[in-house]
Every structure is written in C-alpha cells, then in structure tokens.
Amino acid sequence: MRKPAPDNVAQVILDSISDGVFTVDLDWRITYFNRAAAEITQVPQEEALGRFCWEVFRANICERECALKRTLETGCPVINKAVYIVNAAGERVPISISTAALKDGSGRVIGGVETFRDLSQVEELRRELYQKYSFMDIIGKSPPMQKLFSLLPDIAASDATVLIEGPTGSGKELVARAIHNLSPRRHRPFIAFNCAALPDTLLESELFGYKAGAFTGAAKDKPGRFALAQGGTIFLDEIGDVSPLMQVKLLRVLQEKEYEPLGAVAPVKADVRILAATNKDLASLVEQGLFREDLYYRLNVIKVTLPSLAARKEDLPLLVDHFLARLNALRGKAVEGLSEEAWRILWGYHFPGNVRELQNILEHAYVLCKGGLITPEHLPSYLHTQKRDQCRRQPLEGGTLAEVEAQAIYEALLRHKGNRTRAARELGIDKTTLWRKMKRYGIKVPSVEG
Amino acid sequence: MKIALARWDKYISPLLDAAQEILLAEVDKGQVTSRRQVRLVNDGTGVSLPEQLGELGIDVLICGGISNALYYWLVARGIQVFPWVSGEVEEVLRAYLRGELYRSRHTMPGYQRWRRRHRRRWRRGW
Numbered sequence: 001m002r003k004p005a006p007d008n009v010a011q012v013i014l015d016s017i018s019d020g021v022f023t024v025d026l027d028w029r030i031t032y033f034n035r036a037a038a039e040i041t042q043v044p045q046e047e048a049l050g051r052f053c054w055e056v057f058r059a060n061i062c063e064r065e066c067a068l069k070r071t072l073e074t075g076c077p078v079i080n081k082a083v084y085i086v087n088a089a090g091e092r093v094p095i096s097i098s099t100a101a102l103k104d105g106s107g108r109v110i111g112g113v114e115t116f117r118d119l120s121q122v123e124e125l126r127r128e129l130y131q132k133y134s135f136m137d138i139i140g141k142s143p144p145m146q147k148l149f150s151l152l153p154d155i156a157a158s159d160a161t162v163l164i165e166g167p168t169g170s171g172k173e174l175v176a177r178a179i180h181n182l183s184p185r186r187h188r189p190f191i192a193f194n195c196a197a198l199p200d201t202l203l204e205s206e207l208f209g210y211k212a213g214a215f216t217g218a219a220k221d222k223p224g225r226f227a228l229a230q231g232g233t234i235f236l237d238e239i240g241d242v243s244p245l246m247q248v249k250l251l252r253v254l255q256e257k258e259y260e261p262l263g264a265v266a267p268v269k270a271d272v273r274i275l276a277a278t279n280k281d282l283a284s285l286v287e288q289g290l291f292r293e294d295l296y297y298r299l300n301v302i303k304v305t306l307p308s309l310a311a312r313k314e315d316l317p318l319l320v321d322h323f324l325a326r327l328n329a330l331r332g333k334a335v336e337g338l339s340e341e342a343w344r345i346l347w348g349y350h351f352p353g354n355v356r357e358l359q360n361i362l363e364h365a366y367v368l369c370k371g372g373l374i375t376p377e378h379l380p381s382y383l384h385t386q387k388r389d390q391c392r393r394q395p396l397e398g399g400t401l402a403e404v405e406a407q408a409i410y411e412a413l414l415r416h417k418g419n420r421t422r423a424a425r426e427l428g429i430d431k432t433t434l435w436r437k438m439k440r441y442g443i444k445v446p447s448v449e450g
Numbered sequence: 451m452k453i454a455l456a457r458w459d460k461y462i463s464p465l466l467d468a469a470q471e472i473l474l475a476e477v478d479k480g481q482v483t484s485r486r487q488v489r490l491v492n493d494g495t496g497v498s499l500p501e502q503l504g505e506l507g508i509d510v511l512i513c514g515g516i517s518n519a520l521y522y523w524l525v526a527r528g529i530q531v532f533p534w535v536s537g538e539v540e541e542v543l544r545a546y547l548r549g550e551l552y553r554s555r556h557t558m559p560g561y562q563r564w565r566r567r568h569r570r571r572w573r574r575g576w
Contacts, residue, residue, distance in 0.1 A: 047559035054464035055536045055558045058515030062464045086465055088560030089567050090518035331498065 020095075020118075023102060024053045024068065025111045040095065040118050042088035053114075059085045059097075068112045071099040075109075082119070094119040130318075136178035138171060139322050142312035148175070148304065155302055156182035161254065163239075163299045164277040166306025169356030172277040173235065175304060180233040185273060188232030191225050195246075196238035203246055205262050214263025226259055226270050233273045239299065240280035240291065247292045254298040274299075309354040314414055316346065319355060323362045335366055339373040340422070345383050347415050406441040409434065418445040451477045453546070454488075454506060456513040457539045462556075466513040466533070467499065467520055468492060473539055474506065480547050500524070512546060514558055521568075534561040 011034075014021050020037035022030055033048040033056070041048075043056050054062040060083055061067065067078040077100045084094045095116045102111040133141040135149040155162060156179045164172045173192060180190040198206055209224030225234060242250065253259045254274065258267040276299050285291035309315075324335055338346065342365075351357050365378040376384065409427065416422040424434040437443075455473040456463040463469040472488040490502055500523045503511070508529060516533045524531050535542055537556040545551050552561075 041560065042563055043560035044563075051559050052536075055514070056560070058465045058558075060465060060468040063458050063468060063470060086467065086515045086517045088563040090516065090521060090564060092467075092517050092519075333498075 018117075020116045021113065022048070022053065022056075023111055023113045026072075026109070028053050030056060031111065037116070040087065040093060040116065041085065057085055058087075059083050059095075067097055068099045068114050071101055072109060072112050075101060077101075085116075094123050133318055134322070136174075136181060138174050138178060139318050140312060140315045141318060142307070142315050144307045144312060145315065148306075151304070152178055153182055155179055155304070157184070158302070159183075159273055160301040161273070161299055162275045162302045162304060163282070164275065164304045164306065165282070166277070166279065166304075167308045167354055168279045169354035170306040170308060171355055172279075172306060173237065175306065176233075176235040176275045176277065179275060180235075180273075183233065183273065185232050189229050190233050190235065191229040192235040192237065193225050194237045196241035200243050200246060203242075204249065208249070208259050208261045210262035211264050214261075218263070221261075224259075224261060226253065226272055227261075227268070229272045231271055233275060236274065236276045238278060239276040240278035240282055240285055244292065247295050251292065251295045251298060254295070309351040309358060313347070313411075316358075317414070317417060319358060320346075320362065323359055324366070327363065327366045331366070333366070333369075334371050335369050336373055339375045340416075341376050342374050342379060343415055344426075345376055345379060347411075349383055402441070405437065406443060409437055409441065410443055413438075413443070413445060420445070451510065452506070452508045453477055453510045453512065453543070454503070454508040455539050455543060456511070457487075460538050460540075462512070462514045462535055462537060462539055462542055464536075465515040466511075467515075467517050469499075469513070472503075472506065473543075474508070475543060477547065482543070482547075503529075510546075512542060512551070534558045534564050 014032075015035040017034070018036050020040045021032070021034040022037050023032040025031050030048050030051055030053055033043075033045050035045070038045045038048065041056060041058075048056045053068070054066075061081075067081055067083075071077055077098065079098045080096045081098075082094065082096050084092050087093050096119055097114055097116040099112060099114045101109050102113050104110045133139060135152065138145070138149070140146065140148075152175070162176075162179060164175050166172050176192070177190060180186060193207070195203065205222070205224065207224050207226060209222050209227050210218050212218055212220045236250075249259070253270055253272075256267075257271070258269050260267045282291055282296055282300070286293050286296050309319075320338060324337065327333070328335060346358075346361070353360070361380055361383070362374075364380050365374045368378040369375075409423070412423040412427050413420070416426065420434055420438075421431055424431045427434065429437075438445075453475045455475070456466045456469040457471050457473045458464065458469065463471070470490055470492055472490060474486050474488050475482050476484045488506065490499065492499055500520065503524065504527060510530045510532065511524060512532045512535050514534065514536055516531070521531060521533060532546070532551055535551065535556050536558045542551070542556050545553075545556055
C-alpha cells in the first residue's frame with residue numbers, strides 16, 4: 001500500500017485555505033508560511049522563512065503583548081484576538097489571530113502556530129452599512145432621517161427655495177450644505193449667513209452690499225452676500241428674526257430675482273438659490289403678525305423639518321460612534337465608547353441643545369477620558385443632577401400596560417445595542433422572560449450595529 | 451544631525467505605529483557625539499505619535515514597518531525616513547553611518563515590494 005508523503009499533504013491543505021498560517025520555532029524564526037499568509041502580509045514565502053516572526057508580521061501587538069509568546073508561556077491558546085498588521089504595501093490590515101503551541105510526540109513544546117484572518121472585508125461591509133446611515137455628514141437611521149435622506153437628492157436637484165425648520169442644534173446648516181453640494185450649483189459658492197447676528201442697517205449692507213459714496217466712509221464698492229453667492233446658494237439662518245423692513249426687501253429678491261445695493265441706481269439681477277432656516281414656528285409667527293405672510297409662502301416652497309434629538313433617540317448610538325471616531329482620528333486617543341452607566345445617563349437626558357449639545361458633551365468627556373470607556377465621571381456635571389426618571393418616563397406615558405412594557409423592552413434593547421443579556425439585566429427580568437415577551441409583542445432585536 | 455531609531459530592546463522596533471522607544475543619536479561628521487533614550491507614549495492616552503515624533507526635531511528616522519499614513523506625515527514634515535529596516539539597533543546605526551543601510555542584510559522581508567510600490571507613488575506626485 002502506498003502512502004502519500006504526510007508533509008506534502010499537510011502543505012497542500014494549508015495552502016488551499018484562506019486563513020494565513022505560520023509556525024515558529026523556539027527562537028521565533030518562521031519555519032512555515034502558507035500561501036494565504038503571503039497574500040495577507042504581501043511578503044513572499046521564500047523571504048519570510050527563517051526570519052523573526054515580528055519582522056514578517058509587523059502587528060501592533062508584537063512588542064508588548066505578543067499572543068504567541070503568551071501561549072508558549074502559559075500553554076493557553078488565544079482565539080480570535082483582533083489586531084492590525086501593516087503589510088508590505090504599507091497598508092494597515094485589520095486581522096483576527098488565533099495561536100496554539102506546537103508539541104512533539106513526547107509533549108515537549110517545539111514552537112508555536114498562529115493563524116490569522118483578514119478582516120478588511122468585514123470592516124468594509126461595516127463601513128458600507130454605516131454609509132447607509134449617513135448622508136453628507138448627516139447621521140441617522142431613524143425613520144424621519146431616512147425619509148430626509150431619500151428626499152434630499154430630489155430637493156437639491158430642483159432650484160426651489162427651501163425652508164428648513166428644526167430646533168437649535170439639530171443640523172439645519174448641515175442640511176443646507178448637503179442640498180447645495182448635491183445641487184447643480186455645487187461648484188459655485190455656498191454662503192451661510194446668520195440674519196440674527198446684525199442690526200437692520202448693517203444687515204442690509206451686509207446682504208446687498210453698497211456703492212462707493214452711499215454713506216460717509218463708504219470709500220469703495222462693497223459686494224454683499226448675495227453678490228458673493230452669485231450663481232451659487234445663499235443660506236439665511238434665523239430668518240424668523242428678521243425685521244419687517246428686511247422682510248420686504250427679501251421678498252423682492254425672491255419675487256423679482258433682483259435687489260438694489262445701498263446707493264445704487266439700478267437693481268442687480270440675483271442668480272442665487274435661497275435656503276432659509278429657523279428654529280421658530282414661522283406659521284405661528286405669521287398668525288401673530290410678526291412675519292409677512294407673502295414672504296412665508298415664498299420661502300415655504302419646499303419645507304424640510306428636522307426632528308429634535310429627543311424624538312430620534314435611536315440614532316444616539318450611531319451619533320456617539322460617529323463623534324468618538326472623529327475625535328479619535330483628530331486627537332489620536334483610543335476612546336472606545338461609553339460605559340453602561342454613562343449610556344444610561346445619556347439615554348435619560350432630553351438634549352435641549354440637540355446634536356450640537358451631544359457633540360459638546362462628548363468633547364467634554366473626551367478631554368477628561370484617558371482611553372478605554374467614558375464613564376459617568378467624565379460627563380459634564382449638569383447631567384448628573386438631571387432628574388433622570390422624569391425624562392425617561394416621558395415617552396412611556398399613555399397606552400396600555402402592554403404597550404408601555406413593549407416600549408420599555410424595545411428601548412432597553414436599543415440602549416444595549418441589541419444585547420439581550422444586558423437588556424434583561426437592566427430591566428430586572430430573566431433572559432428567557434425577555435425572550436418570551438419579545439416574542440409576544442413581536443419585538444425584533446434592533447440592528448444598532450453599523 | 452539628529453537621528454532617531456525606533457527601538458525595541460536591542461532590535462529595531464517591528465512597527466513604528468506601535469513603537470515604545472526611540473534611540474536619539476546626535477551625529478557630527480559621521481561620529482555619534484551623544485545618545486539618549488526617549489519613551490513614546492503610544493497607548494492612545496496622550497499626545498498622538500506623529501506629534502511626539504514631530505517634537506523631537508529629528509532629521510532622520512530609521513524604523514521597521516510603518517503605515518503609509520505615518521510615513522507620508524513624516525516625509526511631509528521634511529524628515530528623511532528609512533523604513534523597512536531590521537536587525538540590532540547598534541549594527542543598524544553603524545551601517546547607516548557607513549552609508550550601507552540597505553546594502554547590508556538589514557532589510558525586512560517584503561522591503562522590495564514596499565519600495566517598488568512607493569517609488570511608483572512618488573512618481574505620480576504624492
């Protein structure tokens with residue numbers, strides 16, 4: 001009977017799998033390096049053999065917490081530890097590694113084996129999923145935000161005036177920028193202007209500009225914001241705070257598409273798309289006679305209403321991840337997220353300042369946090385004094401007992417990113433009870449990951 | 451001239467992105483005039499690694515593996531970077547002073563591939 005050479009068979013098998021495999025002897029010299037290992041590290045097999053494993057592998061853990069070293073010292077294998085390596089093209093590659101000791105026939109350790117799997121594809125998928133929930137820097141998976149994302153391209157493509165309503169800090173300017181960047185005018189200027197920032201007379205010269213000699217000190221022509229935005233988009237923030245006189249002038253720009261700089265003899269044509277925003281309810285200002293009805297209707301061709309953060313709390317995990325990732329990239333720290341207790345505090349808070357406030361809270365915590373998880377001590381002190389229960393009960397009001405219970409379960413699941421064990425612990429019920437109730441109320445595990 | 455070598459015990463550190471220590475050598479006319487150790491805080495708790503390296507005011511950096519982001523950051527700040535070097539720190543320093551850094555056996559596996567790739571990048575005007 002003929003037996004194939006065992007070495008050869010093992011090699012064929014190892015070369016046919018997609019996980020990288022290498023072995024080292026007790027001097028950390030590489031004794032075997034399979035095809036996938038060469039592909040992932042981009043180091044040719046023949047170059048790798050006989051070299052120190054860290055010269056070939058270049059992982060972030062090589063120096064201080066080598067998994068293989070620990071396995072050989074303790075005899076315990078390491079399974080699926082996430083690390084990154086830098087391949088021979090200089091790219092960081094996220095991988096997950098597993099290690100085990102190699103023993104000879106008598107049980108003596110003769111080296112170690114490490115297998116590793118390329119996670120870039122998984123990362124890529126995760127990023128893609130995340131992209132679905134973000135749109136030109138606006139983040140959200142809640143129904144109102146998803147609806148907004150689907151509408152924005154069409155709104156942008158039209159040249160219509162848009163009125164953006166939403167509470168302070170909810171991202172009105174982001175929406176305006178997104179509309180501009182998606183519109184045919186995107187290569188022309190985008191001018192943002194806060195109408196509440198200046199008194200009337202200054203506002204007029206700032207918006208429309210003036211001619212030399214229009215008033216004492218006007219030595220030469222000054223173009224206004226409308227002139228600067230020519231061909232592009234102008235974003236008028238806090239339009240609800242504009243005086244009746246300015247309202248008339250703005251109405252003229254909207255109606256006639258022309259305006260007169262101070263001291264000019266002839267009107268100037270304005271080829272500018274107007275986006276206006278307000279945190280007030282313009283319709284009720286119209287009723288009270290504080291805002292011109294005709295201007296309101298001119299502005300309100302398309303209305304975009306942004307929800308408050310309290311109304312879309314399911315977006316909280318995404319927003320937190322987004323801001324922390326950005327802060328990590330900017331400041332080079334490694335803050336991973338929020339501790340359970342910190343989450344609970346944020347979840348109970350009603351965010352009167354909306355996303356901007358959340359951003360500030362996270363920046364505050366980020367400064368104090370040295371790495372790892374953000375805990376309640378890192379959060380601003382005013383959050384601790386909040387009467388948490390009051391805020392939390394608010395959305396639960398009304399409805400039958402079953403409805404309230406279903407909602408509490410759903411929110412607990414969201415808070416724990418779909419982790420049923422932790423959600424059950426918070427609710428003070430058993431995991432199987434939670435499972436049963438989820439089934440009864442038809443609650444699916446919310447997909448927060450992304 | 452100030453030369454920095456990313457070190458890990460007696461070896462060149464395998465990956466600059468995760469390095470913990472720098473050997474800082476002052477060199478004058480091919481002779482080392484002074485040397486000192488610099489600890490890097492590289493666990494994500496303090497100032498970022500590029501900033502720490504930037505503060506050293508070095509002219510030359512010799513290291514092992516390096517991610518492209520870090521490499522281009524350093525090069526853009528006028529630091530001459532010699533990456534993909536391996537071996538014992540003292541030997542590497544001697545080889546550098548003799549001008550034989552890459553002519554000797556002090557290169558990491560995969561160096562040729564890295565160089566091919568980055569030469570192309572430079573030509574494209576990175």
